[in-house]
Amino acid sequence: MDLLNQIFIEPFILIADIPDLFVQTIWEGFVAGILYALIALGFVLIFKASGVFNFAQGIMVVFAALALVSLHTKFGVPAWLALLMAIALMGVLAIGIEKIVLRPLVGQPDAILLMATIGLTLFLQGAGETIFGGEPQSMITEELGLPTGSTDVEMLGGRVIFQHIDVAAIVIAGLMVGGLAVFFSKTRIGRALRAVADDHQAALSVGISLNQIWVIVWFAAGIVALVTGIMWGARSDVSFALEVIALKALAVLILGGFTSIPGAIVGGLIIGIGEKVFEVYWGGIFGGGVEAWFAYVLALIFLLFRPQGLFGEKIIERV
Amino acid sequence: MRLKTLILGVAATAMTVASTVNLAQSEELYVPSLSYRTGPFAGGGIPFANGFADYLNMLNERDGGIGGVKVKVEECETGYNAQKGVECYEATKAKGALVYNPLSTGITLQLIPKAPVDQIPVLSMGYGLSAAAIGETFPWTFTYPTSYWSQMSSILKYIDANGGLKGKKIGFIYLESGYGKEPIPLLEQLGPKLGFDFVTFPVAGKDMQNQGSQWLNVRKERPDWMIMWGWGAMNATAVKEAAKIRFPLDRFIGNWWAGAHADLDPVGAAGKGYLAANFSGIGTDFPALQDVKKLIVDAGKSQVDPDKIGDVLYNRGLFNAVIVAEAIATAQKKTGKKVITGADMRVGLENFVLDQARLTALGLPNFTGDVKGSCKDHEGAGAVFIQQWDGKDWKQKSELIAPMTDIVGPLLQAAADKYTSDKPEWKGQTCG
Numbered sequence: 001m002d003l004l005n006q007i008f009i010e011p012f013i014l015i016a017d018i019p020d021l022f023v024q025t026i027w028e029g030f031v032a033g034i035l036y037a038l039i040a041l042g043f044v045l046i047f048k049a050s051g052v053f054n055f056a057q058g059i060m061v062v063f064a065a066l067a068l069v070s071l072h073t074k075f076g077v078p079a080w081l082a083l084l085m086a087i088a089l090m091g092v093l094a095i096g097i098e099k100i101v102l103r104p105l106v107g108q109p110d111a112i113l114l115m116a117t118i119g120l121t122l123f124l125q126g127a128g129e130t131i132f133g134g135e136p137q138s139m140i141t142e143e144l145g146l147p148t149g150s151t152d153v154e155m156l157g158g159r160v161i162f163q164h165i166d167v168a169a170i171v172i173a174g175l176m177v178g179g180l181a182v183f184f185s186k187t188r189i190g191r192a193l194r195a196v197a198d199d200h201q202a203a204l205s206v207g208i209s210l211n212q213i214w215v216i217v218w219f220a221a222g223i224v225a226l227v228t229g230i231m232w233g234a235r236s237d238v239s240f241a242l243e244v245i246a247l248k249a250l251a252v253l254i255l256g257g258f259t260s261i262p263g264a265i266v267g268g269l270i271i272g273i274g275e276k277v278f279e280v281y282w283g284g285i286f287g288g289g290v291e292a293w294f295a296y297v298l299a300l301i302f303l304l305f306r307p308q309g310l311f312g313e314k315i316i317e318r319v
Numbered sequence: 320m321r322l323k324t325l326i327l328g329v330a331a332t333a334m335t336v337a338s339t340v341n342l343a344q345s346e347e348l349y350v351p352s353l354s355y356r357t358g359p360f361a362g363g364g365i366p367f368a369n370g371f372a373d374y375l376n377m378l379n380e381r382d383g384g385i386g387g388v389k390v391k392v393e394e395c396e397t398g399y400n401a402q403k404g405v406e407c408y409e410a411t412k413a414k415g416a417l418v419y420n421p422l423s424t425g426i427t428l429q430l431i432p433k434a435p436v437d438q439i440p441v442l443s444m445g446y447g448l449s450a451a452a453i454g455e456t457f458p459w460t461f462t463y464p465t466s467y468w469s470q471m472s473s474i475l476k477y478i479d480a481n482g483g484l485k486g487k488k489i490g491f492i493y494l495e496s497g498y499g500k501e502p503i504p505l506l507e508q509l510g511p512k513l514g515f516d517f518v519t520f521p522v523a524g525k526d527m528q529n530q531g532s533q534w535l536n537v538r539k540e541r542p543d544w545m546i547m548w549g550w551g552a553m554n555a556t557a558v559k560e561a562a563k564i565r566f567p568l569d570r571f572i573g574n575w576w577a578g579a580h581a582d583l584d585p586v587g588a589a590g591k592g593y594l595a596a597n598f599s600g601i602g603t604d605f606p607a608l609q610d611v612k613k614l615i616v617d618a619g620k621s622q623v624d625p626d627k628i629g630d631v632l633y634n635r636g637l638f639n640a641v642i643v644a645e646a647i648a649t650a651q652k653k654t655g656k657k658v659i660t661g662a663d664m665r666v667g668l669e670n671f672v673l674d675q676a677r678l679t680a681l682g683l684p685n686f687t688g689d690v691k692g693s694c695k696d697h698e699g700a701g702a703v704f705i706q707q708w709d710g711k712d713w714k715q716k717s718e719l720i721a722p723m724t725d726i727v728g729p730l731l732q733a734a735a736d737k738y739t740s741d742k743p744e745w746k747g748q749t750c751g
Contacts, residue, residue, distance in 0.1 A: 021535070021538060024535065025535050028531045032529070096716065125357070129361070133363055135361060136552055137585065138584065138585040151673055161563065161564065181368060236527075236528040236551060236552060236556035237556070237585035239361075239362055240357075240359050241527050241551060244359065244524070244525040245528060247525060276535065279533075279540060280532060287521075288536070289521035297538055
């Protein structure tokens with residue numbers, strides 16, 4: 001009886017009692033969802049082009065953000081130049097990955113490519129710690145012209161706090177998703193990428209350069225990683241602990257589908273808002289800390305009933 | 320014939336070289352350092368490891384070692400991972416290790432049963448299993464200068480002195496690990512006794528930088544005070560989130576692993592007012608630290624960034640090395656041996672005394688409170704002080720606060736008894 005009360009009565013009484021907390025919870029979940037979606041976007045780009053789950057996306061977030069911060073703080077490079085140099089570094093990384101890792105593995109099973117991305121993760125961890133050091137660093141938020149501070153809005157008999165950096169994250173993520181959507185649907189390279197995603201051999205037969213496409217996709221994923229690192233770094237700091245947050249993107253991808261950009265956004269929002277609301281209003285039933293597993297349980301349920309995700313393509317393999 | 324001579328010659332040379340190496344090994348004091356300079360917790364591990372190594376290396380340079388014998392510090396990377404920590408232990412114990420400083424509660428819990436078997440003591444300086452403070456139950460484990468439970472009681476005393484504990488709600492945010500959960504049994508027992516309620520907010524390791532939910536819950540629960548048992552990237556994020564929801568930071572107290580420069584530098588002015596416990600001096604204004612700077616750092620023999628000497632965790636690592644060095648010196652006096660063993664080191668640790676006169680002689684006046692161990696007391700009943708972040712640096716806020724020994728002591732004894740209750744083969748010791 002007490003359990004039923006905790007499930008069906010108390011949460012709704014709490015929402016009615018402190019409605020501003022509910023609005024704040026939804027807002028925090030929305031922001032977290034957008035940030036999860038940003039990470040998931042990097043995975044989607046590479047999965048679309050090469051059919052491989054890029055295990056290295058998390059460490060790419062850390063590597064890109066550390067490069068940006070270190071260029072500015074350790075080497076005195078002006079913030080905007082450091083940003084451009086970090087983008088260029090991700091370009092060089094993309095070329096290196098294509099030439100050294102992907103090209104020799106063309107035609108190999110997907111599992112081999114997955115293992116290669118795990119190797120890439122270990123390489124970037126080691127390189128990152130050697131070049132930038134293992135200590136956490138502050139994101140250069142103000143130097144990049146990003147907003148800081150917050151605005152308190154009185155509503156529903158209470159107060160809802162909006163962090164300016166969160167608003168900026170939503171705007172930037174929106175622009176990035178819009179830009180990528182246009183890029184994939186309206187440009188020649190974007191259409192070529194979709195062709196590669198559908199069938200490598202067929203794409204090659206009509207003259208599309210697989211190598212060029214892979215470089216572009218990995219570069220795009222690198223830029224997404226940099227933006228993700230800036231936004232997550234501004235909320236806490238830039239450290240190697242950020243890498244593990246990327247694991248949550250796996251659940252986002254299962255929900256949204258591995259090949260869908262809108263799916264990444266919707267999946268991110270479902271998990272972001274869902275885990276915050278569940279933690280605040282139903283977490284007490286489990287002793288708290290449900291955010292740690294909520295996303296994965298939700299993903300498991302989706303796998304049982306809709307394995308291709310909300311927006312993913314149903315894969316039928318004939319044997 | 321020639322081949323036989325050649326083989327015999329090579330074998331003889333190899334044996335000579337091996338015996339020379341063994342001789343060299345036996346004429347040094349070997350101290351393994353289970354450090355972590357990589358991974359999510361490297362921000363705390365790096366300065367600690369630097370302070371630890373630099374002090375012992377300074378003794379080698381300045382005094383020719385301890386009692387005329389050089390100290391060899393060898394680092395083994397654990398990544399703050401218990402399994403890797405045990406691998407480091409197994410890889411180094413045969414080299415004549417005198418003592419293990421696991422720098423992780425998870426690793427400490429793994430090493431406690433191994434210590435009596437291998438006869439190498441474990442020094443978990445202010446961390447690890449709180450019950451290990453009971454020397455009669457844990458002859459091979461030491462927690463100088465205090466334990467998590469004693470520290471928690473000092474923090475509660477600070478709260479009591481600043482508005483009272485009775486009728487208050489205390490929020491406890493912690494890293495969901497052996498370390499973070501360690502003081503919860505104490506809070507469960509002290510709550511009814513001292514008249515406060517407490518509510519917990521666990522933070523999973525992979526969500527250290529994603530604490531939005533926990534702080535929404537803090538807003539929901541509205542605790543009067545928050546206490547944090549955090550580590551690594553969790554700390555900076557927690558302080559930022561607390562500031563974000565307008566929680567008063569002068570009512571938010573971290574333990575001694577949640578109050579370093581590495582934690583608050585990334586937060587900056589937004590963290591102004593945040594409090595944390597500490598038991599080691601801040602800054603470089605100590606003669607011993609000046610010696611470290613001159614003989615080790617300026618001479619290019621350290622991995623530390625010169626600007627970070629004197630930071631909280633650097634000095635904490637240095638203090639860990641001071642305890643090790645003083646215990647070695649005590650063991651040398653007690654046994655009459657210059658080159659000691661792990662068993663001798665245990666004697667040194669059990670007779671450990673560090674008072675203000677000795678601290679001054681070491682070049683560390685008022686660096687910490689008095690610490691005195693014994694056969695029964697492996698904790699030293701050391702006090703902690705509260706420090707406050709002023710937006711740029713840590714400043715000492717309170718005097719040393721002694722733990723509630725009268726309350727915590729029996730609880731520690733009960734926890735020690737519980738630890739051994741299902742271990743019939745466990746061997747304690749009887750103290751006179």
